Amino acid sequence: METAPHNLRIPSATYRLQLHRGFTLRDAAGIVDVLHALGITHLYASPLLRARPGSPHGYDIVDASMLNPELGTEGDLEALSGKLRERGMGLVLDVVPNHMCIADPLNAWWFDVLENGQGSAYAKFFDIDWTPPKPELASRVLLPVLGDQYGAVLERGEITVHYEAGLFEARYWAQRYPLAPKSWPAVLEPVLARLRDSQGESHGQVVELESILNSLTHLPSRRETDTGKVRERQREKQVLHRRLAALTAESASLLREIAAELTTINGRPGDPASFDRLDALLDDQGYRLCFWRVAADEINYRRFFDVNELAAIRVESPEVFRAVHARVLDWAARGWIDGFRVDHVDGLYDPAGYLEQLRDASTAAAGRPLWLVVEKIFGPGESLPADWPVHGTTGYDFLNDLNGLFVHAEGFRRIRDGYDRLAGPLPPVPEQVATCRKLIMLVSLAAEIHVLAGRLDRISEQRRESRDFTRESLLFALRETVARLPVYRTYARGLTPVGEADRVRVEEAIEEAKRHNAAASPSLWDFISGVWLGSSPQGLSEEQREERREFVLRLQQFSGPVAAKGVEDTHFYRYVPFVSLNEVGADPEEPVVPVEEFHARNARRVSAMPATMTATSTHDTKRSEDARARLNVLSEIPGAWSEAVGRWRAMNARLRTVVGRAETPGPAEELAFYQTLVATRELHPGADEEPYGARIEAYLTKALREAKLRTSWISPVEDYEAAVTRFVRGALRPEHGFLADFDAFLAPVHRAGLLNALSQVVLKATAPGVPDFYQGTELWSRRLVDPDNRRPVDWKRTRALLAELDAATVPPAALLESPEDGRLKLFATREALRFRRAHPELFREGSYVPVSAPGPLGAHVVAFARIAGSQGALAVTARHLLRLGRGLPPPPEAWDDAALELPEAFRGRTFRCVFTGRTLRPDGPRLRLGDVLTPLPAAILALA
Secondary structure (H helix, E strand, C coil), X not given: CCCCCCCCCCCCCEEEECCECCECHHHHHCCHHHHHXXXXXXEEECCCEEECCCCCCCCCEEEEEEECCCCCCHHHHHHHHHHHHHCCCEEEXXXXXXXXXXXXXXXXXXXXXXXXXXXXXXXXXXXXXCCCCCHHHCCCEEEEEECCCHHHHHHCCCEEEEEECCEEEEEECCEEEECCHHHCHHHHHHHHHHHHHHHCCCCHHHHHHHHHHHHHHCCCCCCCCCHHHHHHHHHHHHHHHHHHHHHHHHCHHHHHHHHHHHHHHCCECCEHHHHHHHHHHHHCCCEEEEEHHHHHHHCCECEECCEEEEEEECCCCHHHHHHHHHHHHHHHHCCCCCEEEECCHHHCCCHHHHHHHHHHHHHHHHCCCCEEEECCCCCCCCCCCCCCCCCEECCHHHHHHHHHHCCCHHHHHHHHHHHHHHHCCCCCHHHHHHHHHHHHHHCCCHHHHHHHHHHHHHHHCCCXXXXXXXXXXXXXXXXXXXXXXXXXXXXXXXXXXXXXXXXXXXXXXXXXXXHHCCCCCHHHHHHHHHHHCCCCCCXXXXXXXXXXXXXXXXXXXXXXXXXXXXXXXXHHHHCCCCHHHCCCCCCCCCCCCCHHHHHHHHHHHHHHCCCCEECCCCCCCCECHHHHHHHHHHHHCHHHHHHHHHHHHHHCHHHCEEECCEEECCHHHHHHHHHHHHHHCCCCCCCCHHHHHHHHHHHHHHHXXXXXXCCCCCCCCHHHHHHHHHHHHHHHCHHHCHHHHHHHHHHHHHHHHHHHHHHHHHHHHHCCCEEEEECCCCCCCCCECCCHHHCCCCHHHHHHHHHHHHHCCCCHHHHHHCHHHCHHHHHHHHHHHHHHXXXXXXXXXCEEEEECCCCHHHHHEEEEEEEECCEEEEEEEECCXXXXXXXXXXXXXXXXXXXXXXXXXXXXXXXXXXXXXXXXXXXXXXEXXXXXXXXXXXXXXXXX
């Protein structure tokens, strides 16, 4: 981990903004005063480089060389940076080193590859297998863009060739694909023949066109990769493009002849033979258009997960690194950037190597170190590799630690057991996860694992003791092993011995794979283990060693997407006993976090990652923080929840139908529906039910497709989805009666959930790390996974409420009288962050000391101290208050004589409550909870 030099600007608190054409850099500049009033020190922006037109998030970058014009100009970015600096604030930027969007011609790099194949100057920018298993794809890129089989699409006339300003391109509806210049003679030679007949061989246009054709035939082949030949091809094709454009600009007759020839080539629907020339022309390109369903089995470029429109880039290449980062490093050099957030670090070929490059390049550009955090999802017991030069993660680890703290362990077990009985016999969670991962490798990422198996098959031929392993057996064993890896990936670099943690995890995966596949030869697993862990038998050549190293690096890149798609985007939508815990980075087996473990993990953050980001909501979370805070209350009342679910299932039984011989929705889907209502339903008068119903329908459709059980994104089952939608609409009709019963159940859960959320704010704002706030979460936010979490933020309302709080001293007790208006959370967030900003040393360098309250009521309290020299603060929060049953919130007398046992440094000292301004004096080493947790059940006490 990186230390913090004096000139490093570590944020006190960050605020994530999603920028797009509906909320631009100028709009961001317009709310800087709001963020400052809130206590934020750094605006944390979504990617700013040019993205696909209309992008709502910026991760589909098409041009890394420029700012996205939909967001504004560089002058706007400079102005935003200036406004931030005026208030002592800064800017943190999201960078995307893994992939680019290839679905738009604005991606000049990709479209140059399509035009020139391996002979493109950018061919090495993308991770393309030019020698794939299928011979017909050799030296080509497979483009899975067609809505039907290629032959059917072609003969319906949906693919056509067009000419425009010196260039030929194929079009499929709105999509455009360049034709290689060397293939243009198929169009131009018949045109030249007709012009010779009509104008004579000596006519100037004929002579020029003949010269152009002659030059086209002498262009270097698209398979030619010699640097000199690549440059020659690039230079000469530009010349020929300009010559042809000039010739057609001055000759209307030539344009008509080209148009007539293209009409012939483009064929006539109903006459299959008329498409033969078009088929041959397309077959002469450096790409192959195909049905989108082919992608899973045959795609030969590495993708971001399984998204065909996002192609992986080879950022491990210094040339690619420079090209991808030139613009953002230029902004850093101008002093506009204080830090970078690295997207999907586990997808990189060599994460440590990339991060070293980024640290060195950003430090050199800015003239000072920048704050660096990575999007990293931890497995059980995992931590950041010690050699990564970063300050921490984007905070999913903290999110799950904090969330698990508010789940009652016994109640969760009862709910889970009830779910297992209702949903039917289920295998253990690890086996469910393995099944989901294998599904991803069989369907979404089949092509990628087949390529890896081919590499492993070639490696097996290196030694006689392994040469009899067949490709199919290696494919099977590889799939089984990756499915059981307990983390996203390992981090062997090939040049150094495998780390102990990696070795243990690989061996665990191998042993689990063996245990579940006793019929397979043990030597098969041993071979895979040896290659993965870097064993190097004697007698191997350097080339053979490099082949093994390359396999491991590729395998590591592959296992991360398998885990993400298999766990987050499949298992978490299938296994839904308690959906609050189905969150990015959660441990499916042990999601509940005891207080002692919460303290232990925070203590480790202080020592290992004091400047890490801590989050509770992000653009990727499945549910926002307040939705989870409300759901967690269910663990306090498992009996009441079980009874309510049984009652609602009986009330809604007539709404269920049979689709494909199965009751729809099934028990799991119905439980997910009820939990989604608990998470999101508003109880205040005037709620607009119709848009809310549409939100729930859209979410459930997405959830069902992600689960991939009875429908999917690849093969939607309309009858099934329609039946679920009818169920939802029927249940949400006020006259049906279900909602009245549901709302009565929800009322106390809602109130307790608000208090949970308040406690979360206090703990996040005071715990080790840099607290991050996703846009809109300064007010109550009960949003679901994207696109629901991208709904616009009402900045006018936030500004008005802040002004109201600033205009008059509003007692916290008064805020509790109408907590739904959002002022309570806004007040707590503002006061906590302002206090944090005013005491940077305390929260950046302060020690972390757990504080307990002995006795049975102590189980309902989470408290810790932060101490730095003469500065100090106590964070004290209540939890499980509905289970406590003494009021929401409990009055002072509800805490009896329970008291905090203060650390030695705080004994005899006086405290000031950050929220109320009250002075508190401990009774010796004890501070009574009834004095602290009033009027709010969460407090920050500062040493006076």
